[in-house]
Amino acid sequence: MLEGSILKSLRDAHQPENLAGKRSLNFGVYYKNTLVALCHALEDAILGQDYSPLMITAFQQGKWYLEEAERYADLAARSQQVVIMAAPDSGFAEHPTSQRANVALVELDAADAVAQEWHLIIVSSRYTAMVLCQELSEEDYGVAGVPAADLDRKFYGLWTFEPSLVIETSALAIAHVQRYNPELGQQVAARLDAIAAQIQQQDALSELPTADHLGDIVSRVVDYLQHSQKSLTHSLPEHSGLEAVGLDYNLVSNELQAFLRIAQLIDQTDLSNPMAAAEVASLAESLGQLLDLPAWQLHRLRLAGLLHRIAQLQGAAMEITPGVSRYGDDDTIAPSCPLVPGTQILRTMNRLKAIATILNHQSEWWNGMGYPAGLAGDEIPLESRILGLVSCFQHHLAVGRRSNPDAAPDVITPPTEALPPAAAAALAAALSACQAQEGDRWDPKLIEALALLVNGLQQGLSLSIAAPKIAAGMWMLDSHAEEDLLAAKI
């Protein structure tokens, strides 16, 4: 990582010794076309809304900015301020966009590490997003050398919607701007402070993610990445097969990441249950193992667990009452099947169709009194039944831990030792809360399996609950992901 780069500064601030209260970063690898699609999607999110954000960007060279300068005129019109960092090229400062009152150019020295970086930072009180990365150096490319085609250039870094991380990075970028232009730096820093104060105030008021239109934003990200995939297919003849496969994989991986990042954000904003996704995923997979499900189904179950809270997006799930149908325009599901709106965004990615169906029916009841479709018994997809039960169980567990901090999982206990009494009691309480609804809400067979699992956990069986590496989620996508679960049953 280049000395003096913003990416390195952020990474240093997140080294374990400085980590108090922060999470470690989740880096990924991106090809240039992935970055273009990502940045366009994140930028275009501000066009239809009145977020009035502060935008700070780094373009490596002025010529890359000039390619985007027309678009940036529209973006600037929607922003309070746009700061553009790049090594100057001819015509760079003269472009009409550069002349706009709220657009400021920072001409980077050629030796500045930031001139090797690609940044897009968007901060507003209701929408934060960023792409922060650095191009591989000649030696990083290894024996293959620097690729000849622009499309094959590789970057590494991260992208995210997390408000705290975006604000932290903005401050680092502003400090860099300050070195070139102290006056501009101060002015932008004041804007950032004002936005940060607004976000903090909102956080105090609600537990919901900062962005109101998260669903739309993610759909756009996936849409743009898919569009990039399609144009990749068209340019295929110019590319060797292997390279195209790599580029395509990178795009699909980032489509999946878009959903995983949203799920992560939902967890982070819920301070009362911040590990819900990871914990539900591990519990669901373990329950699936007890039921001897095949490996591909366990992978699918884990992914559904990690994404399960997306169904709650927009608070929409609660608004649906049984019998009131909402129809999807997707012909692969039965037309009579009502949808939980939060799961609709998953359908924008073909390979998540099965996951969308699983999440859609996680709120069905065994006796048919649930929603959205009022399915009963074995009509409810097995994975939906598992996920519904496990997330309810985990919710009770989280409530129990909040009221009794001693019940929190104890990392010091060696895995072979029985749990401390408070933790064992919390598990028992969560289980009996679920058992109380056996036969009504939950499948009795699954309650039996859950009891077995709880017994194991009380005896010291430990589930490895680690925050997933978001860039490495592809192992959970498998050939069955597109399967139509409801049709397969009949």
Place this chain on the structure above:
Amino acid sequence: MDTEAIRTGKQKNLAGADLEDEDLSHADLSRITLSGANLTGANLSGAKFTAARLDGANLMGCQVKGADLRANLLGANLMQADLSESDLRGANLRGANLMQANLTLTSLAGAFLSGANLMSVNLKGVDLRGADLRGANLSNANLQSANLFQADLRGAILSETNLEEADLQEANLAGANLTGANLLCAELTGANLNGTTLSGACLKGTILDENNP
């Protein structure tokens, strides 16, 4: 060879049998003994080998796609076999030869692969959580974005291995050789790197923690 007797489960002990090019696809062969059997070129796709004995069997070039292989494959020859989408969780593959095998979309979680030959194998995005890969030869293999959470890679050969974006959290890499490996953006939080050789490895964007400066 009477494959019908095998399919119906009448024949359970076939140690050393010659089943070359036979079609046993989608058969339930759980608990069958095929130790040292010759299965080269056989079609075993979708077959069920739960708790079967295939130690020392020759499955070279076999079609085993989508099979349940939670079996004993100790020292088996799986060269060029198509194992894609097969279930190898907890399988005993110690000392097995998997060179040029197709392992895409398999699950190898908790599999025992110590001393196995996985040279140049494509394990891109494969589930290897908690797998025992002690002393395995993974040189030149592609483990891009593979899940190696809590995998045991002590003394494994990972020279020139592609571990880009791999999840190596809590993995044990003590004494492993990662010369010239690509660890770009790999996650190594909680991993044990005692005596690990990392010369010439690409560590850009790699997450290491305080125990491993």
